[in-house]
Amino acid sequence: MRRSLSPIACGKDNGCAAVSSAVRRSIVLSLTLLILACSHGQRPTVTGPRLERFDDPDEAARFFAEKRGITEDFDLNAHYTAARERMARMPQTILGEPLRSASGLTTKLNGAWEFLGPGNIGGRTRALLVDPHDPQVMYAGAVSGGVWKTTNGGASWSTVTDLLPNIAVNSLAFDPADSRVIYAGTGEGYFREDIRGTALPIRGNGIFVTRDAGATWQQLPSTNGEDFYFVNDLAVSNHDSRRVYAATRKGVFRSLDGGATWTRVLPTTVTGGCLELAFRGDTANDYLFASCGTLDQGTVYRNTQADGAGTWATVLSQPGMGRTSLAIAPSNPSIVYAMAAQHGGSYDMGLFALFRSSSSGDAGSWVVQTKPGAAQDVLGPLLLTNVLSAVTDNNCSGLNTANATQMGWHCNVIAVDPADPNRVWAGGVDLFRSDDGGKTWGLASFWWTADVVPSFVHADQHVIVFHPGYDGAGNQTVFFTNDGGVFRTDNARAEVAIGLTNACLAVRSKVEFHSLNHDYGTTQFYHGAAYPDGRFILGGAQDNGTSIGLEGLVNEWTPVTGGDGGYVAVDQNDASLVYTEAQNARIFRSFNSGQSFVFVGPPQGDTFIFISPFVVDPNRRETLWLGGGKRLWRNRFGPEGWQPASISTPFGSISAVAVARGGTGHFLFGTTEGAIHRADTLEIPAANTNWPFTRPRTGWVSSIEFDPVNSNTAYATYAGFGGVHVWKTSDGGATWSPLDGSGEGALPDIPAHSIAASGNTLYLGTDLGIFVSIDGGATWAAERSFPRAITEAVFLHPTPRGTGLFAFTHGRGAWRIELSTPPRRRSAGR
Numbered sequence: 001m002r003r004s005l006s007p008i009a010c011g012k013d014n015g016c017a018a019v020s021s022a023v024r025r026s027i028v029l030s031l032t033l034l035i036l037a038c039s040h041g042q043r044p045t046v047t048g049p050r051l052e053r054f055d056d057p058d059e060a061a062r063f064f065a066e067k068r069g070i071t072e073d074f075d076l077n078a079h080y081t082a083a084r085e086r087m088a089r090m091p092q093t094i095l096g097e098p099l100r101s102a103s104g105l106t107t108k109l110n111g112a113w114e115f116l117g118p119g120n121i122g123g124r125t126r127a128l129l130v131d132p133h134d135p136q137v138m139y140a141g142a143v144s145g146g147v148w149k150t151t152n153g154g155a156s157w158s159t160v161t162d163l164l165p166n167i168a169v170n171s172l173a174f175d176p177a178d179s180r181v182i183y184a185g186t187g188e189g190y191f192r193e194d195i196r197g198t199a200l201p202i203r204g205n206g207i208f209v210t211r212d213a214g215a216t217w218q219q220l221p222s223t224n225g226e227d228f229y230f231v232n233d234l235a236v237s238n239h240d241s242r243r244v245y246a247a248t249r250k251g252v253f254r255s256l257d258g259g260a261t262w263t264r265v266l267p268t269t270v271t272g273g274c275l276e277l278a279f280r281g282d283t284a285n286d287y288l289f290a291s292c293g294t295l296d297q298g299t300v301y302r303n304t305q306a307d308g309a310g311t312w313a314t315v316l317s318q319p320g321m322g323r324t325s326l327a328i329a330p331s332n333p334s335i336v337y338a339m340a341a342q343h344g345g346s347y348d349m350g351l352f353a354l355f356r357s358s359s360s361g362d363a364g365s366w367v368v369q370t371k372p373g374a375a376q377d378v379l380g381p382l383l384l385t386n387v388l389s390a391v392t393d394n395n396c397s398g399l400n401t402a403n404a405t406q407m408g409w410h411c412n413v414i415a416v417d418p419a420d421p422n423r424v425w426a427g428g429v430d431l432f433r434s435d436d437g438g439k440t441w442g443l444a445s446f447w448w449t450a451d452v453v454p455s456f457v458h459a460d461q462h463v464i465v466f467h468p469g470y471d472g473a474g475n476q477t478v479f480f481t482n483d484g485g486v487f488r489t490d491n492a493r494a495e496v497a498i499g500l501t502n503a504c505l506a507v508r509s510k511v512e513f514h515s516l517n518h519d520y521g522t523t524q525f526y527h528g529a530a531y532p533d534g535r536f537i538l539g540g541a542q543d544n545g546t547s548i549g550l551e552g553l554v555n556e557w558t559p560v561t562g563g564d565g566g567y568v569a570v571d572q573n574d575a576s577l578v579y580t581e582a583q584n585a586r587i588f589r590s591f592n593s594g595q596s597f598v599f600v601g602p603p604q605g606d607t608f609i610f611i612s613p614f615v616v617d618p619n620r621r622e623t624l625w626l627g628g629g630k631r632l633w634r635n636r637f638g639p640e641g642w643q644p645a646s647i648s649t650p651f652g653s654i655s656a657v658a659v660a661r662g663g664t665g666h667f668l669f670g671t672t673e674g675a676i677h678r679a680d681t682l683e684i685p686a687a688n689t690n691w692p693f694t695r696p697r698t699g700w701v702s703s704i705e706f707d708p709v710n711s712n713t714a715y716a717t718y719a720g721f722g723g724v725h726v727w728k729t730s731d732g733g734a735t736w737s738p739l740d741g742s743g744e745g746a747l748p749d750i751p752a753h754s755i756a757a758s759g760n761t762l763y764l765g766t767d768l769g770i771f772v773s774i775d776g777g778a779t780w781a782a783e784r785s786f787p788r789a790i791t792e793a794v795f796l797h798p799t800p801r802g803t804g805l806f807a808f809t810h811g812r813g814a815w816r817i818e819l820s821t822p823p824r825r826r827s828a829g830r
Contacts (some may be wrong), residue, residue: 005007038702055194055412056564056583056610057460057483063610064202066648067655067700068767069720071814075657077229078201079721081746083768086164090744093772093781094818095805105325113786116537116814117523117549118557118807119157123522123811124543127172130479131179132468137636138479139214140486141169143188144202144790145522149214152517154486162787164217167811168207173234176281177241180213183259185231187250189272190323190410191296191510203229206408207259221260227253227264232274240255245288249273251603256304259385260597261458265303266312267716269597270296278326280333282545285310289336289361291324294409294593298324298340298352307423315363315492320344327414329421335362339426340407344727347372350406351384354414354426354438369438372401377440384428386459387503388448396504407460407579411482415464419472422608427461430463431480433496433511441498445513446506454512455497458484460543477626483543485517518555521813526611526791527567528808532575534799537816538594539808540565540611545579550592550713561588561597561686566611569624575621585612585628589637601626602815603633603642609653609672619663632669632685644687651675653694658704668714668733676716678733697723698738703754710794715739717752717764725752726764728776745779749769754794756805758819763805765791787812 019489055425070076095112109281114526127141140148146161147169161167166186175181198632206223210216223231223246230249237243244255252266252274257547261464268274272294277481280287286307291300300316316324322343329335335358351372359365372382378399392752407429417423422437431445448461460483467477476492489511497508509701528539538560540547544675545562563582571577578590589599603626612628625645626633630653632646652672660666665680669691677691685691699720707713716727716736724738725747739762754765760776767790768784797804799818807815 012073014364016420025359027474027726028446029290033041035729040070044677045280055304057407057543059583059610059680060564061578067702069699069722074721075226077205079749080203080768081165081224082207083750085780086746086748087768090746090748090781091781092784094785095783095819101488104366111218111658113815113817114551115384115554116551116816117554118523118547118813119519119521119554120517121523121541121547121557121559122514122517122543123524123542124169124456124460124483125481125485125522127184128465128479128481128761129172129182129384130464130465130468132174135468137179137199138211139172139182139561140481140520141172141184141346142167142522142811143170144168144524146182147172147182147217147524148520149212150516156487157516158376161208161217162789162812163784163790164208165219168202168204171206171231171234173244173690174235174240175236176238180211181241182210182214183234183236184210185216185228185234185246187230187232187248189226189230189232189275204231205229207231207234214428214463222255222259222261226250227262230273233277234281236276237279237285237286237450238309239286243286245277245286245306246281247274247277247290247292251292252277252312257276259403262606263308266290266292266301268292269292270299271321276324276326278328278336278617280328282333285499288364289315289326289328291326291338293321293343294323294607295343298322298343300324300326300338300361300772313363315357315361316355316366318352318519322349323409323412325412325414329416329422330418333418334358334360337424337500338366339383339412339414341412342372342406347590348400348406349384349408350401350404350586351381351408354380354383368544370441371372371436379432379443379498379503380426380439383410383426383432383441388442391500391503394504395501396500399500411460411462413461413464417467417472418466418470423462423472425478425492427464427480427482429459429461431457431461431464431830433492440498442498442509443503443663444496444509444511446509449506451515453506453507455506457487457513460484475702479516480513485515486522486524487513488514488516519826522655522811523813525792525808525814526810528795528806528814530795530797530804530806531570532572532675532798534804537806537814537815538568538570538578538580539793540568540581542810545582546588551580551816556739560590560594564610569614569616571616571621573621577616579614579616579624581612581614583610584608585626587624587626598639600635601642601818603629603635603644605644606631606633607653613655615657615659617659618661619659625657625659625667627657627669629653631687632657632691645685646677646689646691647687649675651693656701656704656716658706658714660706660714661708662711664711665716666706666732668704668706668716670704670716672700672719674698674701676733676736677705680732694734694736696738699723701721702752705755705757707757715755715757715762717755719751719753721749721751725766727754728777739777739782741773741778743779745752745773745781747780753790753792756794756797758803763794763796765794765807770794786815 056492094271099518152413157704171185199815206228233247253740270293276291278289287304298321322341323341324715338355340352372381386405413427445457463481494510502508524542546565549557564579588597606629614626617623630648656670677693702719726739795806
């Protein structure tokens with residue numbers, strides 16, 4: 001939930017005291033784009049794009065499920081397990097140099113793939129550990145990007161989990177007796193359900209462990225089952241590190257043998273299961289709190305002898321209480337805080353109440369410190385609200401929460417200053433701090449300001465971790481994670497912005513934050529494209545809008561439009577024309593290669609899917625074809641604006657669009673229910689055009705790609721489970737034949753998202769990375785050096801060195817490999 005920035009964000013004439021590295025990289029990029037645009041006859045300007053687009057994490061989760069055909073009772077883990085087993089048996093290929101180490105969980109990525117970035121725009125991060133023995137060493141868990149490690153305090157990050165069977169990391173925990181031992185829980189178990197259906201999260205595959213500080217990882221076999229599809233939190237006893245606790249959607253589980261076996265000690269059937277654990281380590285026994293329930297009745301349980309025969313008792317539960325975060329005061333563990341979201345009603349997922357107990361969390365001891373409608377403090381009730389959506393104008397002269405964005409189901413975290421039990425941090429969309437035990441609050445961070453402003457932190461907070469040496473005086477370092485990666489402050493006790501008047505003034509918060517996103521490659525792309533020279537790239541990402549990067553500058557990507565970034569395009573005949581998208585077909589257009597944008601969509605009179613496909617017509621300058629709704633739309637950006645180019649589709653919404661090169665008149669578009677429509681005429685289609693169609697199978701058509709030299713040949717991919725995932729037509733779309741391969745060279749049953757073709761060589765992006773066929777799809781091989789990441793877009797594109805294969809992933813950023821040599825074919829397991 002960040003807004004985009006003008007490429008040049010500050011200068012000596014508008015009040016900035018110094019030009020930061022972020023501004024310098026923006027200036028470099030802007031000047032380069034300026035040269036690029038001028039070379040194509042455009043006179044660019046440097047004006048900012050439209051800014052006020054927000055993210056929709058619940059819609060993103062729903063889109064993820066609908067695209068794959070997932071329902072609540074769908075056994076996604078079983079399908080992925082079978083697919084991984086199939087991958088292990090099928091032929092392997094490596095694009096570039098072969099790996100030097102053996103395959104398996106300990107394999108490091110050592111191929112010829114080049115990570116393009118961004119390293120400076122992090123993806124959603126829900127877990128962070130700081131080594132108590134060496135605070136320069138930290139570990140971060142990205143929800144679709146694996147475990148990352150830094151040994152220099154965040155100056156750079158690296159990962160060795162790319163080839164794990166599952167890299168949807170949601171929770172991390174140290175062994176208190178040995179910080180080289182780390183447990184990683186997979187599966188993002190936070191989601192929101194409403195009348196439009198069920199939004200399923202990214203499912204995991206149990207718990208993994210490293211015993212060598214992250215160099216190698218192994219799955220705990222005992223967690224390979226539905227009880228551990230969503231490991232929301234982990235805790236390890238400081239009395240006996242063989243005792244490990246896991247909060248999952250099925251309840252709280254306990255292991256007494258380091259994860260070899262597990263027992264469910266607190267069952268639950270509430271929506272979301274158990275989401276959070278709070279361990280008190282100053283007692284003789286394992287004193288443990290558990291918070292359960294997202295959309296059902298939120299409940300806080302306590303067990304004062306969780307290691308043995310202790311019982312779980314309800315200590316806090318009130319009608320209307322939803323997801324609840326917990327924090328124990330380190331300097332006085334008898335003080336416990338709970339921040340609960342509202343479940344239902346007009347303030348759904350806003351703050352229900354901020355509670356405090358001074359009696360170790362005893363039932364009946366919880367006192368409301370802040371609550372909407374009863375609080376004297378104006379900012380306290382907004383702890384779980386997007387503040388910007390609630391203020392009435394740019395001066396924060398009033399509040400109107402009737403249509404405000406409430407986010408308590410998604411971002412909800414609380415933490416207590418280790419040196420002061422009355423100083424409390426809370427994270428919703430932004431970061432807040434209270435210095436009086438939660439009664440009054442001030443804004444510490446502002447997601448909607450420019451990232452060069454010291455109080456900027458990306459939106460949607462998930463973790464607050466204090467430095468091991470924090471004392472509130474000489475050491476005031478605190479770390480934060482959110483939907484934009486990892487951040488840090490070194491003056492956590494500085495003045496915060498108090499009162500409504502200051503809620504619009506980012507400068508009123510004196511807390512200074514620093515991004516630790518350096519080589520942190522966890523961006524969740526939906527789509528990507530390259531400029532004609534192959535050096536500039538751009539991509540649209542979940543909660544990070546659209547950004548532009550330049551080869552070799554991994555940490556220098558620049559955001560250009562905001563919201564949830566979607567499809568992107570560059571006119572290959574005129575690089576000054578660039579198109580981007582925010583969710584639900586909100587289209588932006590640039591006439592100067594991406595320096596500035598204007599808002600041009602969506603069309604009126606249609607309803608669009610979350611990520612709506614569009615393409616630039618390679619044969620008609622300045623013409624854009626847009627899907628996503630029930631009709632195909634066309635815009636030549638003249639006086640006529642958006643024009644419908646088809647009747648309503650009988651099978652779902654349009655989910656893929658393709659136009660053949662060469663002016664042959666070949667058009668194809670696919671739908672969310674499996675139909676593929678075609679046209680083979682040079683005439684411009686109109687609103688009454690009834691495109692003929694065929695339906696090779698049911699399911700979501702995720703991409704269509706014409707053969708670059710034969711417009712009668714095209715390929716289509718399907719994103720659902722079951723059935724054939726790749727199809728080919730040789731007659732312009734009239735008929736289609738299956739292309740999933742056969743025998744040991746058959747594709748596993750996993751969603752396919754994108755395909756690129758070069759003669760008989762095909763490259764396929766899937767939920768488990770990339771597959772390659774060198775015989776036109778008769779057989780396939782798994783590309784074993786690429787991360788096991790959801791690969792949303794693959795395409796071939798010229799580079800200064802030849803032809804490159806580009807890949808944009810949902811969780812591991814953007815990649816490229818130069819295809820100067822053909823892929824090497826290897827037998828299974830080698």
